[in-house]
Amino acid sequence: MVNYRYLGNSGFKISEITYGNWVTHGSQVENDKAIDTVRAALELGITTFDTADVYANTAAESVLGEALKDERRESLEIFTKVYFPTGPKGPNDTGLSRKHIMDSINGSLKRLGTDYVDLYQAHRYDYETPIEETFQAFADVVRQGKALYIGVSEWTAEQLREGSALAKDLGIQLISNQPQYSMLWRVIEGKVVPASEELGISQIVWSPMAQGVLSGKYLPGQPVPEGSRATDEKSGAHFIKSFLDEDVLTAVQNLKPIAEQAGLTMPQLAIAWVLQNKNVAAALVGASRPEQLADSVKASGVVLDAEVMTAIDQALSGVVQDDAEDTYRVSPKTRVA
Template sequence: MVNHRYLGSSGLKVSEITYGNWVTHASQVGNDAAIKTVHRALDLGITSFDTADAYANTAAESVLGEALRGQRRESLEIFTKVYWPTGPKGPNDTGLSRKHIFESINGSLQRLGTDYVELYQAHRYDYETPLEETMQAFADVVRQGKALYIGVSEWTAEQLRAGAALAKELKFQLVSNQPQYSALWRVIEGKVVPTSQELGISQIVWSPMAQGVLTGKYLPGQPVPAGSRATDEAGGARFIQDFLRDEVLTAVQKLKPIAEQAGITVPQLAIAWVLHNPNVSAALVGASRPEQLDDTVKASGIVLDDDTKAAIDEALAPVAVTDVEETYSVSPKTRVV
């Protein structure tokens, strides 16, 4: 079964393997398969589920809501997000304005079939809306009982500090950040993680397996496997391209003997590596088939010894991205419509 960790400095516990439905639901797989996969996640002990209004232009939330229907609500932790364009994508259908936040939370709750979510997240930083307006809206969402906690995604260290200060002033908790993080993408380690630790904010990391590259299934000099994320023109393919260079794939192949020595699979090794970071509360995993989860959830509770972790770092050091400046280029300077 899956272990649980506290989210930031709050009293909320989340499953350290959290199910995310970006790319897959209402996009890469059909609804029946998606629902079966969610049910398998529940059977395996996953209690936390992450989605966003922008995934499949709101359809992914509806699929997750249907999949969770009939479950004991109090036994779940449901996360969703706001920022990216949704609906007809008009001038106010995006960003973190008070208008968009309130319209988005109401829509998300309806699609998810719930009165509240445990965690409501700013999907990016909005440079066009005063931070004070955004944080006041989030405070009101919490006070209205529509969200229990507030988090963000891909905010810089400075943005986290400013947001946390306003949250404290408005008497609610900013508990989490959701960045990309893996043994190949380590840009948060320089500034975001130390700042988060100081502020009582933890990470819910996406792409802990680097879009599947850290499973070892992509081979240097070989065509990508049929049906893999690299072939998904609906969205998955464009996110994985930077990891498909031969030098990256060659380095990843060095993980296989390391995993074998540790008695685990390469995907388990990749997830255990991110969970080794004490500032990480959860690793987001997705699946297009229920059986894929059977392997990845076994990463929960795995403790990598120092020699194993050093071997991973040595194998990937030539290709791992560590530049903290990458954290400053994620949120668009202007809203996307």
């Protein structure tokens, strides 16, 4: 079964393996198969589910809501996000303005079939909206009982500090950040993690397997496997391109004996690695088939000793991206239309 961790400086616990439906529900996977996978997640002990209104242009929320409709709501932790354009993509269908937040939370709740979400997240930082406006709207969402806690995604250390201060002034809790993080992508370690530890903010990390590259299935000098994420734009093929470097793929193959010696599969090693970071509350995993989840959850509770952690660093020496400046390049400077 899956272990639980506190999210930020709060009394709220979430499953450290969290199910995310970014590229699967409403697009890559048929709805009945998606629902079967959610039910498999529940059977494996996953109770925390992460989605966003922009995933499959709102369809992913609807599929998740359908899959969870017969479950006891109090036993679930449901997260969603706001920022990116949805619907007809009009001038106010994007960003973190008060109007877009208020419209979006109502739409998300309807699609998810719930009265509230446990965590409502700013999917990116909005440079075109005063942050005071954004957090006042978030505070009202919390006071209306539509969200219990507030989180963000891919914010810089400075943005986290400003958001945390505003949240405290407004009497609400900013408890999480959702960045990309893996053995290969460690840009949050320099500034974001230290600031978060100071502020009482946890990381809910996406792509712990570097878009599947850390599974070892992408081999150097060979074509990418048919049907893999690298061949499907709907599955985030553009996200994986930076990892499909010959040096990276060669280094990843060096992880195989390390995983075997630890008694883990390659995906389990990748997920367990991010969970060694005490500031990480959960690793987001997706799945197109139930058996993929059965493998992933076995990473919960795994402790990698110092020797294994050192061996991983040595295996990936020279191919890890750890420049903290990359955290400043994620949120677009103008709203996505």
